[in-house]
Amino acid sequence: MMTTKPSTPRGKVYFIGAGPGAPDLITVRGAEIISTAACIIYAGSLVNVRLFEHCQAPLHDSSTLHLAEIVELMVSTCEKGGDVARVHTGDPSLYGAIKEQMLRLEEKNIEWEVVPGVTSAFGAAAALGVELTLPEVTQSLIITRRGGRTPVPELESLPRLAAHQATIMIYLSVSMIEDVVAELLQGGYQESTPVAVVMKATWPDEQIVRGTLADISVKVRVEKITKTALICVGQVFGDNPFKAASKLYDRHFSHALRKGEQG
Numbered sequence: 001m002m003t004t005k006p007s008t009p010r011g012k013v014y015f016i017g018a019g020p021g022a023p024d025l026i027t028v029r030g031a032e033i034i035s036t037a038a039c040i041i042y043a044g045s046l047v048n049v050r051l052f053e054h055c056q057a058p059l060h061d062s063s064t065l066h067l068a069e070i071v072e073l074m075v076s077t078c079e080k081g082g083d084v085a086r087v088h089t090g091d092p093s094l095y096g097a098i099k100e101q102m103l104r105l106e107e108k109n110i111e112w113e114v115v116p117g118v119t120s121a122f123g124a125a126a127a128l129g130v131e132l133t134l135p136e137v138t139q140s141l142i143i144t145r146r147g148g149r150t151p152v153p154e155l156e157s158l159p160r161l162a163a164h165q166a167t168i169m170i171y172l173s174v175s176m177i178e179d180v181v182a183e184l185l186q187g188g189y190q191e192s193t194p195v196a197v198v199m200k201a202t203w204p205d206e207q208i209v210r211g212t213l214a215d216i217s218v219k220v221r222v223e224k225i226t227k228t229a230l231i232c233v234g235q236v237f238g239d240n241p242f243k244a245a246s247k248l249y250d251r252h253f254s255h256a257l258r259k260g261e262q263g
Contacts (some may be wrong), residue, residue: 008080009144010079010081010109010110010111011077011080011081011082011083011084012078012081012084012111012112012113013083013084013086013105013110013113014030014037014084014086015086015088015092015096015113015114016030016034016085016086016087016092016115016117017030017089017091017093017115017116017117017118018030018043018051018088018090018117019090019094019117019118019123019125019202020089020090020120020202020203021089021122021123021200021201021202021203021206022048022121022123022200022202022203023048023051025118025123026117030115030117033070033083033115034055035054035055036083037057037082037083037085038077038080038081038083038084039057039058039060039074039083039084039162040052040055040057040058040084040085040087041062041065041073041084041085041087042059042062042075042085042086042087042088043063043087044064045086045228046089046228047087048203050055051087052129057085058226060073060205062086067100067101067104068103071101071104071105071108072084074105074110075105076108077215078110078111086098086101088117090113090118090120091116091117091119092116092117093114094119094143094171095145095171095172108141119143120201120202120230121141121143121171121200121230123201124169124198124201124230124234125183126201126202127134127201127208128208128232128237130171130236130237130241132167132236133167133236134235134241137235137236138165138166138234138235140167141167141168142161142164142167142168142169143168143169144156144158144161144170144171145170145172145173145212146158146172146173146176146179148172148173148176157183158170158180158182158183158184158186158187159187160187161187162183162184162185162186162187162188162189164172165188165201167232167233167235167237168184168232168233168234169232169233170230170232172223174197174199174220174226174227174229174230174237175226175227176223177197177217178218181189181213185213190213191213191214192212192214193210193211193212193234194210194211194233194234194238194239194241195210195212195213195216195231195232195233195236195237195262196208196209196211196218196261197209197210197216197225197229197231197232198229198230199225199228199229201230207221207229210226210237212221213233216231228242
């Protein structure tokens with residue numbers, strides 16, 4: 001009687017957010033998956049390779065690969081029963097180009113999962129020591145980028161977003177800093193609006209440039225910052241933006257877990 005050999009269970013692809021740069025800012029879940037993966041595909045110079053110091057799996061820099069090559073590498077590993085750690089900078093849901101990879105994997109019946117990470121917006125906020133949503137200053141955070149070789153929808157152009165006067169964190173745009181400033185001013189921000197440009201937040205060579213919309217372009221050019229930097233705009237980045245304490249800890253404010261004091 002002939003028996004059939006059971007097929008090897010397929011592996012899985014994990015899209016992992018590596019955090020903004022510091023190797024200890026990856027989540028515990030993400031680090032554990034990386035440590036046991038059969039294949040690691042990471043986003044070039046954007047991901048700190050110190051994350052992989054104790055890994056035995058082969059490393060593949062995705063900056064040298066196109067989509068079909070990346071997917072082929074994932075599929076071949078999974079079909080042999082190995083898991084793939086697809087490591088993106090920050091959080092993969094922001095400018096990570098993961099949806100196109102997911103769709104290709106689904107066509108091949110390969111299972112995937114997303115492991116969230118700390119985006120550079122929050123790494124920058126930590127480096128600056130700011131609260132992005134200060135009471136009576138702004139309660140909204142806009143994360144965006146300026147249109148360049150890859151366009152953005154017209155309704156999301158910087159002049160339109162600037163009209164909200166919210167805290168705004170602008171990715172992938174520091175090389176166009178003069179255009180960014182011009183469009184923010186066009187949309188309603190004042191020249192006196194505080195700005196901080198944070199390059200490589202949480203990395204050992206992190207650099208911070210502070211100014212206003214009136215002078216930030218010159219300061220950034222002097223420092224020769226042209227990439228891997230976040231433009232942070234809004235009153236919360238000023239020297240003294242605090243206006244009012246939160247109601248959350250106000251002794252006179254009642255909520256579901258605490259009764260406020262009278263008088």
